[in-house]
Amino acid sequence: xxxxxxxxxxxxxxxxLKPGHQPPIIRGCLLKIITYERISSTNTMAKALAQKGAxxxxxVVSEVQTQGRGRSGRSWKSPxxxxxxxxxxxxxIPTDRIPILQFWVANALRTGIEEVCGVQSEVxxxxxxxxxxxKLAGILIKTKISGPELVYAIAGIGLNVNLTxxxxxxxxxxxxLARKKRFSLEKxxxxxxxxxxxxxxxxxxxxxVVGNWWKHCAHxxxxxxxxxxxxxxxxxxxxxxxxxxxxxxxDQGSVTVPDGTLRLxx
Numbered sequence: 001x002x003x004x005x006x007x008x009x010x011x012x013x014x015x016x017l018k019p020g021h022q023p024p025i026i027r028g029c030l031l032k033i034i035t036y037e038r039i040s041s042t043n044t045m046a047k048a049l050a051q052k053g054a055x056x057x058x059x060v061v062s063e064v065q066t067q068g069r070g071r072s073g074r075s076w077k078s079p080x081x082x083x084x085x086x087x088x089x090x091x092x093i094p095t096d097r098i099p100i101l102q103f104w105v106a107n108a109l110r111t112g113i114e115e116v117c118g119v120q121s122e123v124x125x126x127x128x129x130x131x132x133x134x135k136l137a138g139i140l141i142k143t144k145i146s147g148p149e150l151v152y153a154i155a156g157i158g159l160n161v162n163l164t165x166x167x168x169x170x171x172x173x174x175x176x177l178a179r180k181k182r183f184s185l186e187k188x189x190x191x192x193x194x195x196x197x198x199x200x201x202x203x204x205x206x207x208x209v210v211g212n213w214w215k216h217c218a219h220x221x222x223x224x225x226x227x228x229x230x231x232x233x234x235x236x237x238x239x240x241x242x243x244x245x246x247x248x249x250x251d252q253g254s255v256t257v258p259d260g261t262l263r264l265x266x
Contacts, residue, residue, distance in 0.1 A: 031193065036062035043140060043156040046086035050144070050152045054088050061085035061189065068158060077169055081162040081176075083185050087155045087196070091203060095145050098153070099244035100206055102127060103213040105139050105155045108199045110216060112192030113137070113159070119178045122218035125237075125246045125262050129159075130218050133264065134173035136160055155196075161188055206242050214240060223265035224248065226257050233257050234265060 032055060039045055039062040046060045062085070065078030078084045093100070106123045113119055113129070113136075121129040121136050129137040140156035160174035162182045168174060176182055202209050214220060219237045226233040226248065235250035245258045 031057050031059065033059045033061060036060070038062060038064045038066065040067040041065055042068075042084055042086040043142060043154055046088050046154045046156070047142065050088045050154060056088065056090045058088040059085055059189075059193070060088075065158075078158060079163065079167055081164075081167065082174075083157070083159040083161050083188055083192075085157055085189065087157070087193075088152055089155065090152050091150065091200075093150060093203060095148060095150055097203075097206070097242075098141075098143055098145075098150060100203060100209055100242060101141050101143075101153055101155065102139060102244055103209045103240075104199060104203055105141065105157070105196070107202075107209065107212050107216075108195040109137060109139065109157060109159070109192055111199070112195035113175070113188070115195070116188050116191035117175045117179060117183050119175050123213055123216050124218045125240065126244060126259065131173050131178050133218065135171055136173055136175070136178075157192070159188070159192075161185055210240060210242060219262065219264060224262050225265045226260040226262045228257060228260040233260070237262075 034049070036042075036045075042060040042062050042065060044067075046054075046058070049058060049060065061083070063080050065084045068078035068084060091101070106127070106129065110121050110123060110129055113121055119131060119136070121131050124130045127139045128135050137157065137159040142154045142156070144151040160168060160172060162176045162185070163174040165177060175188075202212075217237075222237055223235070224237045226246070233248050233250065233255055235248040235255065237246060238249045238254070239247040241247065241256065243258075245256050246262070248255045248257060
């Protein structure tokens, strides 16, 4: 395997992570965290490392992303004070169960944030965490498939930790704004990774993973509007499927929506 690089001049005074810093053993191997002060995208770097054979549970984290990306290629503002990282995993699951990864990451992210920061967030379809309907975090899952096998998955996470209102886009919030105090990025990262490890075994139980997600859903049984690429769906959010689609009860009947942008129908 090619040697894995550390970030250039990775002093990371904000993260308090240094090159070579090694947290506890995860899934039988030592977790490797690769740190950067500034990078175009942790997801892009993680993909390059995964293709070179980077180990399971390798983490790429940066103080700043200059080209952070969210769902559908949307730009994700990633200044200093947030937690921007990507996790490489190689779970032994069939390709038809890949969508369950999105639910698992969201569940663990919500748990990790609450345990270290005391912020109670909710999940929002398809890939966000919100506090009072303001976006706190986003998740982006990328995968490589070979035939029936999942070669690797990359879970990209962007979390607004210590950002002020002036540093955030409209409709977003941060842990700092919710708690009126700043938090250690290192401890926050550690709590999230611990939650991911703790809930990893739930990947074997789709009902448990999806059920946990739905239990903490911001729009559970509420009226919503979903904008898709070619239509608008209006009705009550009544459930989600294992494949990541959402079920909406409309005046015309039940509709399954595979992707789109959701908001409350007020």
